[in-house]
Amino acid sequence: MERMATAALACMLAVVPPGAAVADELPVFAEIAPLATFEPLGHETVLTKTELRNLELVSPVRIEPASAVAGFVDRLEYNLEKLDVSGYADYDAALFFDHSRAIVWDIAAIYGLTTAFGLKNWEWGSSGFHFENEGWFGEDTKYGGMDKLGHAYTGYLLTEYFSQRIAHSADDPNGAIVTGAILGMGLQTYIEFFDGFSGGHGFSYEDLIADGLGVGFSFLRNTIPELGEKLDFRMEYIQSEYSDFAPATDYAGQKYVLALKLSGFEDLEETPLRFLELQAGYFTEGYTDEERDRGVDPRREPYVAIGLNLNELLGEAPEVRDTLPGLATSRALEYLQVPYTYVPTSSR
Numbered sequence: 001m002e003r004m005a006t007a008a009l010a011c012m013l014a015v016v017p018p019g020a021a022v023a024d025e026l027p028v029f030a031e032i033a034p035l036a037t038f039e040p041l042g043h044e045t046v047l048t049k050t051e052l053r054n055l056e057l058v059s060p061v062r063i064e065p066a067s068a069v070a071g072f073v074d075r076l077e078y079n080l081e082k083l084d085v086s087g088y089a090d091y092d093a094a095l096f097f098d099h100s101r102a103i104v105w106d107i108a109a110i111y112g113l114t115t116a117f118g119l120k121n122w123e124w125g126s127s128g129f130h131f132e133n134e135g136w137f138g139e140d141t142k143y144g145g146m147d148k149l150g151h152a153y154t155g156y157l158l159t160e161y162f163s164q165r166i167a168h169s170a171d172d173p174n175g176a177i178v179t180g181a182i183l184g185m186g187l188q189t190y191i192e193f194f195d196g197f198s199g200g201h202g203f204s205y206e207d208l209i210a211d212g213l214g215v216g217f218s219f220l221r222n223t224i225p226e227l228g229e230k231l232d233f234r235m236e237y238i239q240s241e242y243s244d245f246a247p248a249t250d251y252a253g254q255k256y257v258l259a260l261k262l263s264g265f266e267d268l269e270e271t272p273l274r275f276l277e278l279q280a281g282y283f284t285e286g287y288t289d290e291e292r293d294r295g296v297d298p299r300r301e302p303y304v305a306i307g308l309n310l311n312e313l314l315g316e317a318p319e320v321r322d323t324l325p326g327l328a329t330s331r332a333l334e335y336l337q338v339p340y341t342y343v344p345t346s347s348r
Contacts (some may be wrong), residue, residue, distance in 0.1 A: 073324055080327040083167040086223045091175035099179040102170040103162065107183065110158075114191060121249070123198040132202025137300065144284035144300045146251040148210040151188070153235055153256060155214030157335060158184035163222065177222045185215045230264030233257070236281075236337035242290035252288050257281040257337045263312045275312050279305040279342055307342030 100107065118124040137145030163180025167173040188211035196203030214233075221228045233256075239245045240252035247254070258281070263274035285291065286298035311333045320326045 077324055077327055079165075079168050080324070080331055081168075082331070083164060083173070085163045085167045085173065085176040085180070086225065088175040088178045088223070091178050095172065095175050096179050096182065098172065099166045099170050099176060100183070103165045106162070106165055110187065111190070114187065115194075118191065118194055118198075122195060123200050124194045125197050127197060127199040129196040130202045131196070132204050134202075134204045134206050136206060139298060139300065142287070143251055144287040144298065145282070146254060146256075146284050146287065148206060149256040149282065150248070150251075150254070151207050151210035152214035152217070153233065155184055155188050155211040156218045156233055157214075158187055159215045159218035160222075160335070163218070177219055181215050181219045184218070185212060188215070226264070230261055232259040232261065232334055234259060234335055234337040236339055238339055242288060242294070250288075251284065252291055255281050255283040255337065259307065259309075259337070261309050261312070263309055275309050277307050277309045279307050279337075279344075281305065281337075281344065283348065285348065301346050303344045303346040305342040305344035310338060310341060 115124075134147070135141040136148060159177075159180045161180075162183040163177045166176040166179055170176065189208065192203055192208050192211070195201040195207070217233060221231065221233075235247075236255040236257060237247040237250070238253050240250055242252050243250040257279050260278040260280075262268045262276050262278070268274055280302070281304075282300075282302050284298070284300050286296040287300075311330055314321050314326065314330055314333070317326075321330055
C-alpha cells in the first residue's frame with residue numbers, strides 16, 4: 001500500500017456487520033478513492049465499518065465498482081479474476097432482470113454472432129421444423145457422440161462466462177450462477193430450436209439434454225467449492241488433416257477431457273503430487289463426412305491419462321501468473337487441454 005497517500009485503493013472490500021466473525025465478511029469489489037484522484041492499486045484488503053469511517057475522516061471517499069474507474073488493462077485484469085459465484089439465497093425474477101441488464105451487450109453480441117453462424121454454417125431456414133433422433137455414443141450415430149460432448153461443453157462454457165460477467169458487472173452479484181445457468185441454457189435452447197429448421201440437423205432432444213448436463217455441471221462446480229477445486233472439464237483441439245482450422249466443428253481434431261486435480265485434495269496440496277492430475281477423455285475417428293470419404297474406419301475411443309496440472313505449475317511463478325498474460329493463461333487452462341502434456345492409454 002506504499003502509494004496510498006496519492007492514489008486510490010482498489011480492493012476487495014468486506015464490510016463486517018457488528019459482532020460478525022471474520023468468516024461472515026461479505027466481499028464486495030470496490031474502488032475507494034479521494035474524490036480528486038483515481039489510481040487503482042489492484043490490492044486486496046478487508047475493512048470493518050469502523051476502519052471505513054476512519055478512512056472517511058482523513059479524506060472524502062467514494063465507493064464504486066473497480067471496473068468503472070480502472071484503466072483498460074486494469075479492467076481486463078479485473079474481469080479475468082475468478083470470482084466466487086456460489087451464493088444464490090433469495091434469488092428472484094427481479095434479480096435475474098438486473099443481472100441481464102448488467103451484461104445486456106454481452107447477451108446481444110452472443111445471440112447476434114450465434115444467429116449469423118447458424119444461418120451460414122448450420123443451414124437454418126433450409127427446411128420446415130422437424131425433429132431428429134440422433135442417438136448418443138452408439139457406433140451407428142453420425143458423430144459417435146462427439147457432437148453431444150460438444151453441446152455439453154458449450155453449455156458449460158456459456159454458464160461459466162455469463163455467471164462471471166455478472167459477478168464482475170452487476171450491483172448485486174448474488175445468484176450470478178443461477179442467472180448464468182438460465183442464460184446459458186436459454187442460448188442453447190435457441191440454437192436447438194432453429195436447428196429444427198435445418199435440413200441437415202433437426203430439433204434433437206439428445207442435444208438439449210447434453211446442453212443441460214453441461215449447464216448443470218457448471219452450476220455444481222461453482223456452488224460446491226470442493227468440486228471446482230478438484231475437477232475441470234476441458235477440450236483439446238489439434239487441427240485434423242480433414243478440415244480447415246475449425247475448433248467448433250472439426251470433430252476429428254477434438255478430444256474432451258475431465259481432469260481430476262490432485263492439488264484439490266487437502267492431503268496432497270503441499271506435496272509434489274499437486275502438480276499431477278488424472279484424466280478421463282474421449283475422441284473418435286472416422287465419424288466425419290471427410291473421414292468417411294477417405295475410408296477411415298470408425299473408432300470410438302475413451303481413455304485415461306496422467307497429466308501435468310499446468311495451472312498449479314503456473315502458480316509457482318506468481319510474478320508471471322499475476323500479470324495480464326498470466327491471468328489470461330490461467331483462465332484458459334481451466335477450459336482448454338494443452339496437447340502433449342499427459343500420458344494416455346490410447347491416442348490417435
